[in-house]
Amino acid sequence: MSCEKRKQTVNARDLDEMIMANDGICLHCGEIDGPVEPDARNYKCNWCGCYTVLGAEEAIVEGWLEIEE
Numbered sequence: 001m002s003c004e005k006r007k008q009t010v011n012a013r014d015l016d017e018m019i020m021a022n023d024g025i026c027l028h029c030g031e032i033d034g035p036v037e038p039d040a041r042n043y044k045c046n047w048c049g050c051y052t053v054l055g056a057e058e059a060i061v062e063g064w065l066e067i068e069e
């Protein structure tokens with residue numbers, strides 16, 4: 001199974017909720033997953049099974065998560 005990472009986009013309101021809830025995002029399937037630490041890296045996704053879940057803040061810092069207006 002290929003677990004390629006893809007850039008994800010999220011709107012600002014959803015991002016706020018993610019950070020408040022300590023949710024992360026899977027860079028493979030795009031599902032919200034958690035709770036995880038804000039700086040989590042490469043955690044296992046409960047949806048697709050790939051080790052591609054990053055904490056919300058980490059995903060932004062690393063450039064994987066873009067905020068749409």
Ligand SMILES: [Zn+2]
Pocket residue numbers: 026027028029030031045046047048049050
């Ligand atoms: Zn996933």
